[in-house]
Amino acid sequence: MAIEVRIPTILRTHTGGAKTVQGSGDTLGTLIDDLDAQHSGLKGRLVTEGALHRFVNVYVNDEDVRFTGALDTAVKDGDAVTILPAVAGG
């Protein structure tokens, strides 16, 4: 078992074009570290100065992590993580 992560089009250059990748971790932060070890450069597109980049939204099992602890959100094997580009402005 692992955690399945859906990757948005704009970040697939880091995953060899793959729509989904698998990783492991006990928080979103450690999962992203694991993903970065497999897909170099991915973390830099997601995390800035220890916080999730505002250009992306991340969901764990349909819950937006902005409301569940951001990078500290707990994850476990079998969870589904979705990364999406931010769509917002003024």
Next chain:
Amino acid sequence: MLSLDRSTYDAIVAHARRDHPDEACGVVAGPAGRDRPERFIPMLNAARSPTFYEFETGEKLQLYRELDDRDEEVVVVYHSHTATEAYPSRTDIANAGEAGAHFVLVSTRDAVDTEFRSFRIVDGTVTEEHVTVVDAAVSA
């Protein structure tokens, strides 16, 4: 260049007019990798604001799931400005996460004339592009 059907163009303008004075937002989706805006999808503005827009987080997740399942992608992201010109604001540029998309700005500041412009926003650089509206072919 952005090429749009008349019906899609009209639907974007109608949405912007309907939500005025709040900003309206949505996307036009199309088959992945083809740069063809075919399916108009209005979205809720979670901010319900005259100066800000943000896709509602749950609706946005549903949208992207559906696009993925249908092998579609976001070809156009549109939103309206209701008191200022149809040009990307600083927050638009800072939050432009869909780097591959056409950014359509509609201004409803004038009650009659609607400004409709399209831009590419890549790494903070804004480039305006020509918009062509295609009238549906009349079939015999």
